[in-house]
Amino acid sequence: MSSKESLSQTFTEKAKLVSAFVTEIASEEEALSHVLDLCGKKEACQLLVSGCERDLSEKAENLCDAKQSKIIAAPGLKKDLYKKLEAKCKKSGFECIDSGLRDHLAGVDIGFTFADYGIAETGTLMIDCPSEDLRLATMVSEYHICILPKSKIRKDSYSIEKMMLTRMNKTPDYMAYVTGASRTADIERVLALGVHGPLELHILLLED
Amino acid sequence: MQKAKNLKEYREELHESLDNDFLRTTLDNFAVAYRAGRANAFKDIDVRALIREIADSKDDATARFDELYKQFKANAEASGAHVHFAKDADEANAIIAGIAKASDCKKIVKSKSMTAEETLLNHALEDEGLEVVETDLGEWIIQLRHEGPSHMVMPAIHLSRYQVGDLFSEVTGKKQDAEIEKLVKVARRELRQKYVEADMGITGANFAVAETGGIGLVTNEGNARLVTTLPRVHVALMGMDKIIPSLHDALRILKVLPRNATGQAITSYVTWITGANECATGTDGKKEIHYVIMDNGRSEMSKDPLFSQVNRCVRCGACANVCPVYRLVGGHKMGHIYIGAIGLILTYFFHGKDKARNLIQNCINCEACKDVCAGGIDLPRLIKEIHARIQDEEGHPLPSLLLSKVLKNRKLFHTLLRTAKWAQKPVESEGFIRHLPMILGKEHGFKALPAIAEKPFRDRWPDIRPNIANPKHRVALFSGCVQDFVYPEQMEAAVRVFEANDVSMEYPMEQSCCGLPVQMMGEMKASRDVAVQNLRAFETGDYDYVITLCASCAAHLKHNYPKLMKDSPSLTLKAQQFADKVIDYSSFVHDVLKVKAEDFKKTDIKATYHAPCHLCRGLDVHDAPRELIETGGMEYVECDEEEVCCGFGGTFSMKFPELSSELLRKKLDNVEATGAEVLLTDCPGCIMQLRGGLKTKGSSIQVRHVAEVLADNKK
Numbered sequence: 043m044s045s046k047e048s049l050s051q052t053f054t055e056k057a058k059l060v061s062a063f064v065t066e067i068a069s070e071e072e073a074l075s076h077v078l079d080l081c082g083k084k085e086a087c088q089l090l091v092s093g094c095e096r097d098l099s100e101k102a103e104n105l106c107d108a109k110q111s112k113i114i115a116a117p118g119l120k121k122d123l124y125k126k127l128e129a130k131c132k133k134s135g136f137e138c139i140d141s142g143l144r145d146h147l148a149g150v151d152i153g154f155t156f157a158d159y160g161i162a163e164t165g166t167l168m169i170d171c172p173s174e175d176l177r178l179a180t181m182v183s184e185y186h187i188c189i190l191p192k193s194k195i196r197k198d199s200y201s202i203e204k205m206m207l208t209r210m211n212k213t214p215d216y217m218a219y220v221t222g223a224s225r226t227a228d229i230e231r232v233l234a235l236g237v238h239g240p241l242e243l244h245i246l247l248l249e250d
Numbered sequence: 251m252q253k254a255k256n257l258k259e260y261r262e263e264l265h266e267s268l269d270n271d272f273l274r275t276t277l278d279n280f281a282v283a284y285r286a287g288r289a290n291a292f293k294d295i296d297v298r299a300l301i302r303e304i305a306d307s308k309d310d311a312t313a314r315f316d317e318l319y320k321q322f323k324a325n326a327e328a329s330g331a332h333v334h335f336a337k338d339a340d341e342a343n344a345i346i347a348g349i350a351k352a353s354d355c356k357k358i359v360k361s362k363s364m365t366a367e368e369t370l371l372n373h374a375l376e377d378e379g380l381e382v383v384e385t386d387l388g389e390w391i392i393q394l395r396h397e398g399p400s401h402m403v404m405p406a407i408h409l410s411r412y413q414v415g416d417l418f419s420e421v422t423g424k425k426q427d428a429e430i431e432k433l434v435k436v437a438r439r440e441l442r443q444k445y446v447e448a449d450m451g452i453t454g455a456n457f458a459v460a461e462t463g464g465i466g467l468v469t470n471e472g473n474a475r476l477v478t479t480l481p482r483v484h485v486a487l488m489g490m491d492k493i494i495p496s497l498h499d500a501l502r503i504l505k506v507l508p509r510n511a512t513g514q515a516i517t518s519y520v521t522w523i524t525g526a527n528e529c530a531t532g533t534d535g536k537k538e539i540h541y542v543i544m545d546n547g548r549s550e551m552s553k554d555p556l557f558s559q560v561n562r563c564v565r566c567g568a569c570a571n572v573c574p575v576y577r578l579v580g581g582h583k584m585g586h587i588y589i590g591a592i593g594l595i596l597t598y599f600f601h602g603k604d605k606a607r608n609l610i611q612n613c614i615n616c617e618a619c620k621d622v623c624a625g626g627i628d629l630p631r632l633i634k635e636i637h638a639r640i641q642d643e644e645g646h647p648l649p650s651l652l653l654s655k656v657l658k659n660r661k662l663f664h665t666l667l668r669t670a671k672w673a674q675k676p677v678e679s680e681g682f683i684r685h686l687p688m689i690l691g692k693e694h695g696f697k698a699l700p701a702i703a704e705k706p707f708r709d710r711w712p713d714i715r716p717n718i719a720n721p722k723h724r725v726a727l728f729s730g731c732v733q734d735f736v737y738p739e740q741m742e743a744a745v746r747v748f749e750a751n752d753v754s755m756e757y758p759m760e761q762s763c764c765g766l767p768v769q770m771m772g773e774m775k776a777s778r779d780v781a782v783q784n785l786r787a788f789e790t791g792d793y794d795y796v797i798t799l800c801a802s803c804a805a806h807l808k809h810n811y812p813k814l815m816k817d818s819p820s821l822t823l824k825a826q827q828f829a830d831k832v833i834d835y836s837s838f839v840h841d842v843l844k845v846k847a848e849d850f851k852k853t854d855i856k857a858t859y860h861a862p863c864h865l866c867r868g869l870d871v872h873d874a875p876r877e878l879i880e881t882g883g884m885e886y887v888e889c890d891e892e893e894v895c896c897g898f899g900g901t902f903s904m905k906f907p908e909l910s911s912e913l914l915r916k917k918l919d920n921v922e923a924t925g926a927e928v929l930l931t932d933c934p935g936c937i938m939q940l941r942g943g944l945k946t947k948g949s950s951i952q953v954r955h956v957a958e959v960l961a962d963n964k965k
């Protein structure tokens with residue numbers, strides 16, 4: 043097995059251990075269909091963002107009401123790819139945005155991004171996101187879908203240390219290691235996914 | 251939080267925890283699950299080497315603080331951040347309140363920070379009329395309940411889903427089910443609203459990287475990311491100990507921190523922030539970012555040759571996770587703000603003697619914490635040192651004073667032990683005798699007490715001393731007080747096996763107590779004095795090994811003697827040479843004598859094992875005794891939690907009998923579940939505890955030293 047293949051295998055294994063969904067894709071086009079598909083399937087019968095079905099305080103409920111349609115946020119996508127996504131969303135009746143995430147803090151359904159690197163040892167995505175919109179897309183989305191080109195997977199965190207430093211030295215910088223969905227075990231040590239961040243993390247491994 | 255004024259009140263508080271069934275069950279389950287989770291997380295990793303590296307790099311950072319701080323500050327400022335230094339908690343709180351005021355912030359969201367707990371930051375900000383909301387789920391829960399954390403990583407581990415359900419019903423004004431999944435969702439929505447409103451976000455930091463001037467945050471929930479992104483002002487409060495030279499140092503710590511904390515390979519998020527990032531609501535579209543670096547007792551620690559290692563702590567909480575005392579009483583009782591072994595230490599340095607006085611005594615010295623510490627800190631030793639310091643400053647309690655006086659005079663000590671045989675009750679009247687290592691006072695109903703032997707080992711020795719014509723090994727025997735005066739038959743059993751294997755033996759008569767009991771009571775001077783006596787007693791002979799059947803003595807002689815002699819150059823080398831020769835019974839028989847199964851009769855006895863703390867962790871001996879059981883003609887059956895403390899802990903069992911008896915109860919339940927007829931171990935202290943407990947229970951299980959059964963089964 044080539045080292046690229048074995049790294050991607052370890053990555054997949056480790057990412058699945060922390061309940062990330064990993065799918066291999068052959069092209070960016072395929073990624074788009076995946077995004078549309080997931081958005082469509084997601085809570086097909088309701089538009090509500092997670093938690094809004096519960097009885098909440100008045101203020102929290104008001105924020106829930108702010109969201110009225112299914113939204114896909116994809117800041118930081120290459121222009122042509124975003125155009126294609128936008129067209130597909132239109133057909134499916136989803137709202138598609140690439141900026142102004144602060145107007146959607148109630149939550150968006152899908153945040154669609156690219157990872158800079160993958161860390162095989164822990165199934166981690168490294169996403170450099172000094173852009174606030176990009177950052178928010180990875181935080182307030184219910185499902186975070188992230189494309190990781192296979193050629194960008196490295197063995198461990200030490201092997202991307204240099205790349206991290208280069209980015210950090212171009213200040214200001216905001217960088218994230220993302221491993222699985224947002225989680226908590228704060229009540230009785232029972233694991234619950236999706237506390238403040240995404241409920242699901244979908245990684246699309248792109249053959250390149 | 252510590253409120254108890256004296257040990258009596260503290261013990262009353264401990265009783266509250268012992269009576270809390272939910273807490274007990276939760277912590278029991280956690281202790282067992284954690285052990286497995288951690289082992290699994292480190293499966294393919296050389297964890298000791300990694301911890302060593304962390305210790306070295308953190309020590310280096312501590313030594314170079316001034317230089318690194320300068321570098322961090324320069325880089326941070328170049329990237330648009332503001333850097334502040336606070337000498338203590340009040341100053342840190344004032345700086346943060348000042349920032350809020352200057353930037354006209356009213357509402358604050360916070361992510362978890364132990365440093366902010368340390369400074370009681372929330373109270374200080376609320377006093378200034380600011381609204382502060384914790385966003386970490388556990389922290390939010392305890393904030394709503396007006397409590398402190400009961401664990402550094404899982405602050406609300408002491409609460410049940412029902413308690414949280416009731417709390418959330420109150421907060422939302424609507425009835426909430428006690429279903430965890432649903433409660434988490436309620437928090438998600440209620441807190442999302444808070445982020446939107448907030449104008450300031452406060453976090454801690456796990457790393458402050460000098461070479462970049464940025465910080466790193468290690469979290470699971472994703473709240474720190476929102477806290478650092480949405481509000482226009484971000485303040486990160488951190489101790490000086492968080493400053494490290496390079497990103498590489500941070501990545502190294504990151505390899506251990508989550509694995510040690512919760513058994514996760516890595517947390518869901520690690521956030522690296524360098525400089526004033528884009529922020530739509532900030533002035534000029536930029537975030538206003540402040541780093542507040544706080545001393546609050548840390549530089550005092552750094553300057554101390556012994557305590558500077560405390561700065562290696564990465565706040566993983568593992569030292570609480572494995573602590574048998576924490577497991578019984580929980581974090582509110584085993585800490586003030588910081589919890590577990592490190593909590594006992596930091597309480598003294600950060601919150602003062604008054605808060606630490608009772609707490610510091612609540613350590614059984616089982617070394618479980620030291621064994622897992624991410625920074626390789628010698629926690630039990632530091633705990634004892636602080637105990638000693640407080641006693642030096644405040645005066646020593648009578649019993650420990652008397653015991654150390656007595657121990658300094660070996661003859662007097664031994665005479666007292668001999669007389670104790672006749673006077674079974676001088677105990678109460680003379681007050682101090684019950685604090686001697688083996689004569690126990692009241693409140694020990696949970697175990698029957700042994701009697702002092704008719705004739706101590708030292709008096710038997712001249713008669714039983716074998717003559718070995720062609721010795722293969724020359725050894726000296728160190729009996730320790732318990733085997734000398736209570737269980738001399740265990741020493742005799744060892745002598746029989748050694749004789750059969752051509753080992754020539756000496757028993758230096760001037761030897762005394764190893765000194766551990768007084769050290770446990772914080773009597774460092776007496777501990778040193780006794781150590782010197784023993785070093786002198788063994789100095790003349792030409793021995794290959796110094797053998798002891800007591801795991802606690804062995805670990806103390808081996809590891810603590812060289813440390814105790816550090817300040818007397820003439821004895822340093824001697825202590826080290828002596829320590830190098832010290833070996834425990836099982837290791838000697840297994841690794842050196844290499845006895846064979848054909849030397850022993852085969853029996854069909856099922857035996858299980860209790861691993862003394864000071865053998866399995868103190869000396870890192872695991873396989874030798876278990877293999878000896880099989881070699882010695884018995885069937886070894888594994889016992890659950892074999893390496894967990896039996897609750898003896900020397901003088902600990904006298905100070906906290908209620909904790910000692912609980913630990914014993916658990917141990918015996920596990921032992922009985924094995925169906926074994928014999929329980930073997932390598933330490934007379936453990937034997938005293940275990941026999942006493944089984945006898946009180948009316949159990950037929952025999953407790954014996956490995957040496958005894960080997961002597962019995964010898965062909």
Ligand code: SF4
Binds near residue numbers: 617620
């Ligand atoms: S030595 Fe044992 S009892 Fe003492 S703090 Fe460490 S783990 Fe707890």
Ligand code: SF4
Binds near residue numbers: 567627629
């Ligand atoms: S003392 Fe060691 S084990 Fe305890 S929290 Fe600090 S690093 Fe972790």
